[in-house]
Amino acid sequence: MKMHKWLLVLLLTWAAGFSGPAVAQTTSEATSTVEYSSQAPASSSIEMADMMRRDGKIYIVVAVLVSVLLGVLLYLISLDKKIGRLERELRQ
C-alpha cells in the first residue's frame, strides 16, 4: 500500500502546516475572543449548553459516543483479521 503512505505523508504535512500557525495565534486571539469558561451569563449572551456541562451530564454523552465508536472500530479490526487469515490461507 504505497499509495496510503503517500497520502498520509501529504495529510500530515498539511495538518502540521495548518496547526502550527494556529498555536502561534492562540496568544493573540485569546485577548480578542470571548472567554468561554466564564460562568457569568452577563459576559456571554449567546446560549450554550453550560448547564449540561456543569451537571457533568456531557460525560454521559461522551461515554455513549466513545462506546459506539469503539464498537464500530472493533468490528472493523475483527474484519481486518478475518481477511488477513483468508489471505494467509490462500497463499499456502
Next chain:
Amino acid sequence: MKLTWWKWLTIALLLYTVVGGMLTEVPRLAILNETIRNLYFHVPMWFGMILILLVSVIYSIKYLRNPLSRHDIIAHEAAKVGILFGVLGIITGMEWARFTWGEFWSNDPKQNGSAIGLLIYFAYLILRGSFQDHQQRARISAVYNIFAFAALIPLLFILPRLTDSLHPGNGGNPGFNAYDLDSRLRAVFYPAVLGWTLLGVWMVHLRTRLEVLKQRFYENA
C-alpha cells in the same frame, strides 16, 4: 493486537475527535450555538470524500497507464467509499441545515452542487455494472472516473463561490474564515479530518483485499 501503525493512528484520532469534539471549548456563535461542534463530523465527511475520490482517480489513471486489475479494484472500492462519505455528508448537512438555516434543503449552491456531484458518481457505479467484459469495464469506467472527478471540483469549490451561499467561505468570501479562524476549533478539526479520512482509507484497504481474494479464489476454483 497487531495492527499497522496508521490504523492505530486512526483509532487514536477518532477517539480524540469524539472526546475533544464534545469537551473542548468552542466559540460562542449566534444561531449555531453548540451545533458548531458538527464541524468535527460533517465537514470531515467532505474532506474525506474528496481525498478518497482523489485516490480513486489516481488509480484510474494508473490503470490506463498500466492495466493491472488491482488498480481497477482500488479505483472502484475507493469510489464506493468516497460515495458513502458523500452521502453521509449530505445527510449530516441536511440535519444541521434544518436547525440553523431553517430547512433541510434550501437550494444552497453548495448543496445543489454536492447533490449533482453525487449523482455523477452514482452513474459511475451504474456504468460499471453495465459491462460484461472485465477489461472494457475497467477501461471505460476509468476514463469516466477522471471526468467525474474533474466535474466535482468546480461543482463543490468553484461554482458555490460565484454566487451567494449559506455555507461559510462561499459567496465571494475567501476559503476558511469565520469559523476556522478560531484556533480552538482548529485543534480538533484538523485531527478530525485526518482521522475520518484514514477511516475511509482503512475501509478501502479492507474492501480491496477482499476483492483481490475473491478474484484469486475464482481463478483457482
